[in-house]
Structure formats: C-alpha cells, structure tokens
Amino acid sequence: xxxxxxxxxxxxxxxxxxxxxxxxxxxxxxxxxxxxxxxxxxxxxxxxxxxxxxxxxxxxxxxxxxxxxxxxxxxxxxxxxxxxxxxxx
Amino acid sequence: xxxxxxxxxxxxxxxxxxxxxxxxxxxxxxxxxxxxxxxxxxxxxxxxxxxxxxxxxxxxxxxxxxxxxxxxxxxxxxxxxxxxxxxxxxxxxxxxxxxxxxxxxxxxxxxxxxxxxxxxxxxxxxxxxxxxxxxxxxxxxxxxxxxxxxxxxxxxxxxxxxxxxxxxxxxxxxxxxxxxxxxxxxxxxxxxxxxxxxxxxxxxxxxxxxxxxxxxxxxxxxxxxxxxxxxxxxxxxxxxxxxxxxxxxxxxxxxxxxxxxxxxxxxxxxxxxxxxxxxxxxxxxxxxxxxxxxxxxxxxxxxxxxxxxxxxxxxxxxxxxxxxxxxxxxxxxxxxxxxxxxxxxxxxxxxxxxxxxxxxxxxxxxxxxxxxxxxxxxxxxxxxxxxxxxxxxxxxxxxxxxxxxxxxxxxxxxxxxxxxxxxxxxxxxxxxxxxxxxxxxxxx
Numbered sequence: 001x002x003x004x005x006x007x008x009x010x011x012x013x014x015x016x017x018x019x020x021x022x023x024x025x026x027x028x029x030x031x032x033x034x035x036x037x038x039x040x041x042x043x044x045x046x047x048x049x050x051x052x053x054x055x056x057x058x059x060x061x062x063x064x065x066x067x068x069x070x071x072x073x074x075x076x077x078x079x080x081x082x083x084x085x086x087x088x089x
Numbered sequence: 090x091x092x093x094x095x096x097x098x099x100x101x102x103x104x105x106x107x108x109x110x111x112x113x114x115x116x117x118x119x120x121x122x123x124x125x126x127x128x129x130x131x132x133x134x135x136x137x138x139x140x141x142x143x144x145x146x147x148x149x150x151x152x153x154x155x156x157x158x159x160x161x162x163x164x165x166x167x168x169x170x171x172x173x174x175x176x177x178x179x180x181x182x183x184x185x186x187x188x189x190x191x192x193x194x195x196x197x198x199x200x201x202x203x204x205x206x207x208x209x210x211x212x213x214x215x216x217x218x219x220x221x222x223x224x225x226x227x228x229x230x231x232x233x234x235x236x237x238x239x240x241x242x243x244x245x246x247x248x249x250x251x252x253x254x255x256x257x258x259x260x261x262x263x264x265x266x267x268x269x270x271x272x273x274x275x276x277x278x279x280x281x282x283x284x285x286x287x288x289x290x291x292x293x294x295x296x297x298x299x300x301x302x303x304x305x306x307x308x309x310x311x312x313x314x315x316x317x318x319x320x321x322x323x324x325x326x327x328x329x330x331x332x333x334x335x336x337x338x339x340x341x342x343x344x345x346x347x348x349x350x351x352x353x354x355x356x357x358x359x360x361x362x363x364x365x366x367x368x369x370x371x372x373x374x375x376x377x378x379x380x381x382x383x384x385x386x387x388x389x390x391x392x393x394x395x396x397x398x399x400x401x402x403x404x405x406x407x408x409x410x411x412x413x414x415x416x417x418x419x420x421x422x423x424x425x426x427x428x429x430x431x432x433x434x435x436x437x438x439x440x441x442x443x444x445x446x447x448x449x450x451x452x453x454x455x456x457x458x459x460x461x462x463x464x465x466x467x468x469x470x471x472x473x474x475x476x477x478x479x480x481x482x483x484x485x486x487x488x489x490x491x492x493x494x495x496x497x498x499x500x501x502x503x504x505x506x507x508x509x510x511x512x513x514x515x516x517x518x519x520x521x522x523x524x525x526x527x528x529x530x531x532x533x
C-alpha cells in the first residue's frame with residue numbers, strides 16, 4: 001500500500017466512524033462520489049466530517065475559496081485536499 | 090414610504106444587500122426588480138429556486154409586481170414537484186443554478202438585468218394580493234398550501250423587526266437557512282427588506298464560512314440560524330466572531346446550548362416560535378426562561394381540538410399543532426407538538442417533548458426518540474432513542490433521562506450513535522431513521 005493509499009484508508013476510516021456508516025473502509029471506491037449515488041452522504045454529513053477534519057488535521061474546510069463539489073467528489077480528492085492543507089505539513 | 094412598499098429603506102442610497110463584497114443600494118435593487126419583472130414569463134405560480142439570497146429577493150419582488158404567487162414547498166423531491174404541478178397548473182421554476190435539473194418549465198436568472206429605474210419607480214403591491222403559498226407536507230403525501238397575502242407578510246416582518254429591536258440602517262443579517270423555507274423567507278429576506286436592514290446574499294455552509302461571512306459584514310450583525318447550525322458552530326475549533334444578535338428557530342433550543350451560544354458569540358439569543366400555517370407568532374430569550382411572548386396583537390386561546398392563534402398578521406384563526414401551557418393569551422410555555430402525541434401504558438407525552446428533554450442533558454449533542462411500529466397486539470411498545478453524546482456512556486445518559494422522564498418513556502433500547510441522519514433543514518425523515526435502525530440491527 002502506497003503512502004497515499006494508506007492515507008485514503010485513514011480518511012475512509014474517519015468518515016465511517018464519524019457517520020456510523022455500514023461499510024468497510026477497504027470497500028470505499030476511492031474514485032466514487034461521496035454524496036448522493038456514491039456513499040450517499042448529504043450536506044449535513046459533510047458538515048459533520050468537516051468538524052472531525054478540523055479537529056484531527058487542524059484546518060477548517062471552506063466552501064467559498066475551494067470547489068466544495070470537487071473536494072467531496074471522491075475519497076481520493078478529499079484525501080488529497082486534506083493532505084495539502086493539514087497543519088504542520 | 091407607502092405602508093406596504095417592498096422596501097422600507099429611508100434613502101435610495103441605503104444598502105439593501107452585500108453580495109460578493111459589494112454593497113447593493115435600494116436604488117440598484119429597485120432597478121433590478123423592475124427590469125426582471127418585465128422579463129418574467131406570463132405564468133400564475135413561481136418556484137423561486139435562487140440560492141443567492143439577493144437574487145431570491147429580486148425574484149420574489151419582481152414576481153410580486155407581476156402578481157405571480159411564490160410557492161414555498163417543504164422539499165423538492167421529484168414526487169413533490171409532480172404534486173406541485175398538479176396543485177398549481179402553470180407553475181415554473183426560476184433558478185440561478187446553470188446546471189439545475191427539475192421537471193418544471195425552467196427560467197434562468199439573467200446575468201445582467203440592472204435597469205435604470207429609480208428608487209421611487211417600484212409600484213406598491215396591494216396588501217390583499219396573494220404573495221405566497223407556504224406548503225406543509227401533509228399527512229397523505231399531498232402538500233397542503235397555506236396562503237400568505239402581501240399585507241400579512243409585511244405586518245409579520247415589521248412586528249418581528251420591532252421585537253428583535255432592529256433599527257433601520259443599522260442592522261446587517263447573515264442567514265444559514267435557505268430563503269425557500271418559511272423561517273428563512275420571513276427572517277432572512279422579508280425581515281431586512283421591511284426593517285430598513287441589509288442582508289448578506291451568501292448562504293455560508295461550513296462553520297469557517299459562516300464566521301468569515303459574519304466578519305465581512307459591517308454594522309450591527311444578526312445571525313439567523315437554527316439549533317443544528319448553532320451546535321456545529323459551537324463545536325468547531327477556533328473563536329467565534331462577536332455579533333449583536335442571534336436568532337434561532339425550527340426546533341426548541343436546549344437551554345445549555347442557548348447559554349453557550351450567548352457567551353461564545355457575546356450576544357443575546359432570541360428564539361422565534363411559529364409554524365408554516367400561521368407564520369411566526371412569538372419570541373423568547375431562552376436564557377431568561379421557557380416562557381414565550383406573542384407578537385403584538387396575536388393571542389392564543391384553547392379550543393376543543395387544541396390551541397388556536399389569531400390577530401396580528403394571522404388571517405382568521407389557525408389551529409396550532411402544539412401542546413402549550415397557556416399563562417395568558419399572550420404568554421405560554423411550549424410543551425411539545427400535539428401531532429406526535431404518544432401514549433405508553435396510559436401515559437401521554439409527545440416525541441417533541443422527549444426530544445427536547447434528552448437534548449437538554451449536558452453532553453448530549455443531538456438526540457431523538459422514535460416510536461417503533463407496534464409489534465404484537467397487547468404488548469407495550471417501548472420507545473427507541475438515538476443519542477449523539479461523545480463524552481457520555483449509555484449508563485450516564487440513562488441516569489440523566491431517569492431524572493427527567495416518567496419511567497414509561499425511558500428508551501429501550503438507547504443507541505449511542507456518531508450522528509443522526511438529518512436532512513438539509515435539520516429535520517429527521519422517518520425513512521432515514523428507519524434505515525438507521527436497520528443498520529444498527531445488522532451491526533449487532
């Protein structure tokens with residue numbers, strides 16, 4: 001598993017535990033959309049995840065300076081966004 | 090200013106809205122409204138889908154001038170849209186989203202619509218004119234329309250402005266609720282238009298966005314929000330900007346959340362009581378006690394089938410779906426919604442009351458009680474509760490509940506969960522709760 005794949009697994013774990021989703025982390029397709037047809041997340045889930053991300057990775061998600069739809073487009077894009085913005089990296 | 094004019098700002102240069110860092114004057118707003126009114130298609134009903142709050146306001150005002158009735162449905166699922174077409178033949182949708190897909194005739198907000206018309210150019214709508222239908226979901230799947238005349242909307246928004254202490258030219262509003270729901274429509278669009286205030290066109294999403302939008306606003310800031318958004322803001326890392334006033338509605342705010350919000354935002358928090366049928370009726374400041382005070386002219390009375398509101402902006406008499414403890418026609422304590430009355434082993438209460446009790450327990454972030462389907466005839470069906478309470482064990486929570494509730498209403502089982510499947514208005518659809526229950530059953 002590459003470092004980026006390991007990080008995707010970590011973010012998947014975080015989402016699943018935050019939202020109490022009935023899915024295994026390894027079963028989340030890193031390219032599939034996270035909301036609607038994909039994992040079925042809605043805007044409230046995304047707010048919950050944003051809270052956990054801010055606590056775990058030390059930065060706050062913003063919708064008005066980044067393309068929110070793109071960030072939550074897939075586990076991969078979300079993981080890349082966190083990796084690029086996390087505090088101390 | 091005529092009594093029922095669309096704007097109440099004292100001079101054409103006064104700011105009506107802030108949009109993408111730019112102040113928009115009453116003159117510019119009026120010009121845009123007049124210009125758009127000329128371009129609207131000839132149709133009787135309009136679904137105003139604009140997410141941008143400024144554009145929503147322009148579309149509402151333009152439609153009003155064309156005597157088109159705005160529809161405010163509870164949701165926009167394909168099924169609801171199909172029902173709307175049946176109930177309101179000729180309805181069309183006006184959107185500011187270029188990618189919008191909806192099964193209605195679609196018009197797009199024009200990119201450059203500013204007209205040259207001056208401030209005094211806007212006609213004054215007839216107060217008897219039907220301005221909007223707010224819709225409730227109804228118990229049979231067919232939405233139920235509740236008519237709002239322009240006069241009643243104006244009277245309600247002005248009474249709210251007086252109650253909230255709004256001063257023309259001083260207050261600026263930021264809203265986290267959509268303009269398409271009755272509360273957002275009243276308190277983020279009509280309230281500023283009818284009290285000489287300015288509003289932010291944005292509907293900020295993340296806590297950081299909400300804080301940034303508040304900080305961008307000049308003047309005395311008012312945050313119009315819900316218990317759900319307040320919880321999210323209070324849980325976010327970092328400081329919160331000072332505001333002059335917090336306004337909350339849609340669900341009763343647990344007192345400790347109200348207290349935390351007041352101290353973190355360094356402002357009083359006022360709650361609004363109302364319903365889609367009657368509009369807003371009363372306010373309270375929860376840190377000062379549970380008692381609600383009605384808007385001037387509105388009185389509540391007890392009838393055989395429950396409580397009724399009349400007077401003020403309320404047309405006729407409207408039955409309330411709530412259980413109240415009436416102290417006088419103008420003062421009451423809310424006990425819960427009567428439509429979710431439950432009866433367990435001969436003891437009566439309401440789910441809303443139980444939800445309020447569990448949410449009031451320190452450490453509980455979110456919680457809900459559910460009445461499961463009856464299993465076998467004759468057996469007592471117990472309530473299920475779901476609680477988000479990261480620092481508490483089941484035993485802690487049960488202990489706190491025992492202190493608040495009759496033993497008949499204690500949940501069996503109580504599920505501690507990471508979050509509740511709330512929709513975008515913060516409500517919990519029964520189907521989503523059913524799915525959560527199935528999910529927990531499979532896990533165990």
